[in-house]
Each structure stands twice: as C-alpha cells, then as structure tokens.
Amino acid sequence: MNFEHLKKLTDMMFVPDGSGGILQRYDSVDAKLLNPLVQAYIGDAFFHLYVRSRLLSYEQAKVQVLNLFSAQIVSAVWQARAYKLIEDVLTDEEKGVFRRGRNAHSHAPRKASTIEYHASTGFEAVLGFLYLSERFDRLIEVTERAFQAIAKEIMSKRQGKG
DSSP states (O other): HHHHHHHHHHHHEEEOOOSSEOOOSOOOGGGGGSHHHHHHHHHHHHHHHHHHHHTTOOSSOOOHHHHHHHHHHHHHHHHHHHHHGGGGGHHHHHHHHHHHHHHOOOOOOOOOOOHHHHHHHHHHHHHHHHHTTTTTHHHHHHHHHHHHHHHHHHHHHTTTTT
C-alpha cells in the first residue's frame, strides 16, 4: 500500500466530528448482519491471541518456540481440521455461520488447499460471530475444544499415529 492509497482510506474511514474528535459511524455491531469475512477477521484475531496465551501453559521462556507452535496451530490447515473435530458440538446457528464463512469469496494462500482455507475461514467466522455477539463463555468453550483437538492431533502425528 502506498501513501496515496493510505491517505484515501484514512479520508474515507476517519471523518472529523466537528469538535476535534472522529465521527463514529456505528453505535453497535450486529454480528448476524456482518459479512462473514468480517466475522472471520475478528475470529482470526481472537484465535491468534487465545492460542498464544494458551501456549504459555507449556512454555514461558522461548519466544521462538511459542511463535513456531502458534503459527502452526493457527494455520488454515489445522483450523480446518479443528472444525471437523468439533463440528458435532456446534449449534445449528454456529454451523450456519461456518457455512456462510466457508462459502464467502476469498483467495487461498499457497500453504493450504482451497478447501482447507475456506474451512478455516468458516471456523474463524464462528469465533468472530461468538465474540461479536458477546457469547464469551461459548466462545471459550468452542476455542478450547479446538485447541485441544489440534494439540491431540499434533501429538498423534508426532507419535506416528497420524
């Protein structure tokens, strides 16, 4: 992004309110009405922070190790697997959010297949939906199940069972 592009985006997003502040466009967020990719954007941020915090239960000194593990766990490949492993505990509403996220138009990176990337987007949309709906107990429950499922799969692969 070049300076001119950033300037145009800033002018579009941040509008002076006339009293020295910035005009806020929205008073609230209705998670049900958001684009699934916006839900996934928030869900991705939450999952990254959750995983990084959760890994402190296992390592607290080696940042490089923490970074390597968190990068693997939050990858599209592992998120897609996590969804398959926890799908049976999700509500119909959460499964609907997943489908909308999975089917949203986006471009897959090189490190994951298109199917994995879209599934991970659906998974992140579920997390973002729960976060924005302020269903924090359910969000933690789903996220912890996903974290545990991924950790068990990684251990199983390491032990040659995967």
